[in-house]
Ligand code: SF4
């Protein structure tokens with residue numbers, strides 16, 4: 285079989301995509317909770333900046349010419365060759381830079397608490413901007429790999445949708461871990477069950493379409509995950525521990541809540557989302573020639 | 575318009591590897607450094623063996639200088655670009671080493687040069703300066719079997735146009751919509 289793609293390290297780009305999703309959909313969750321004035325919502329703000337900064341660290345760690353980045357980006361912007369509307373990588377650079385600045389101000393608002401910052405960050409327009417940029421960062425992290433035609437397994441519209449679903453599951457998990465209390469947990473658990481069910485369907489659809497679709501490379505990737513060398517991590521780690529168990533705990537928790545169980549489900553869901561990205565990246569292969 | 579392109583005649587190729595070695599010598603100073611992306615030597619031409627029948631079949635794969643190049647479309651900074659001569663080239667000063675072009679290329683035609691961090695591909699610097707000076711790329715010049723040609727597709731009198739007019743040829747992974755300009759001649 286063709287070798288798995290080793291161009292992007294799954295252990296660097298996987299965590300990057302995961303953290304970008306957490307920061308993105310976490311921002312949406314923050315704005316929603318802040319609007320409802322849910323007790324302790326501020327805690328979420330402290331988690332988002334580290335998430336986006338760590339995402340940047342992981343993506344830069346995979347660059348083969350990181351020292352050239354500032355100069356090359358500046359020259360390409362000034363020279364008019366920056367791919368604003370052409371390249372998802374360029375779109376991501378712009379979005380993540382904007383997201384980092386927004387989240388930096390959000391964190392400073394709680395640390396420094398200057399009245400100007402409080403007014404800006406608590407305004408409606410800032411909240412709307414955080415939501416829009418958060419959703420776009422998450423969607424971008426899916427399109428980044430879906431728009432790479434060299435790897436047919438990634439080259440599907442399902443990936444951005446799956447990324448959005450699993451990043452939303454991560455945001456709920458974060459809320460569950462940081463702000464556990466009655467009403468919020470009940471809502472989070474209900475939303476989690478719906479999103480995890482959708483995530484499970486999307487994962488199965490991704491594998492099935494690739495197994496029965498036209499591309500040899502996509503089939504090889506799906507075979508590796510379904511019953512090949514990545515099957516143990518896929519079924520045991522991603523599907524079992526990362527989606528089915530949190531889903532089962534969610535269903536049980538709708539009737540009877542246990543703090544320890546819902547926290548365990550949240551941790552497992554976060555691990556599942558990370559595994560999803562690592563495995564999808566790892567399974568990618570190029571189309572055999574000819 | 576100029577549309578420079580490569581031709582490789584599978585029916586004439588004797589699989590001697592001279593083009594591969596010449597690319598390594600001319601563009602990478604005969605370095606023994608490994609091209610880890612392909613598990614190969616530092617050369618822009620890759621040998622792909624296909625075992626489907628009783629006899630293995632050989633393919634030499636390299637950058638196809640696609641008219642609709644995904645590597646160009648995905649590059650965030652414009653470091654990968656299509657030049658007016660129809661060749662797809664890289665501006666090292668604009669490259670950040672994100673490797674997006676490498677995963678976007680359906681032909682896996684780019685490999686990572688770990689020393690410079692640059693994604694390498696056909697044509698290398700030496701070949702580009704030869705072409706600028708009106709010479710053939712080294713792979714074409716050294717081929718003992720005359721299995722290679724290079725030239726302008728839009729000029730009916732170019733070496734490549736004349737060969738194409740007399741041959742049956744295929745283009746690799748045409749279904750990908752990349753409009754590749756690497757012609758594999760399969761017979762007269
Ligand atoms: S073969 Fe690959 S590297 Fe060459 S132009 Fe086409 S997409 Fe780009």
Ligand code: SF4
Nearest residue numbers: 649669670672673675
């Ligand atoms: S590695 Fe360099 S040439 Fe390739 S897409 Fe990134 S910036 Fe462009």
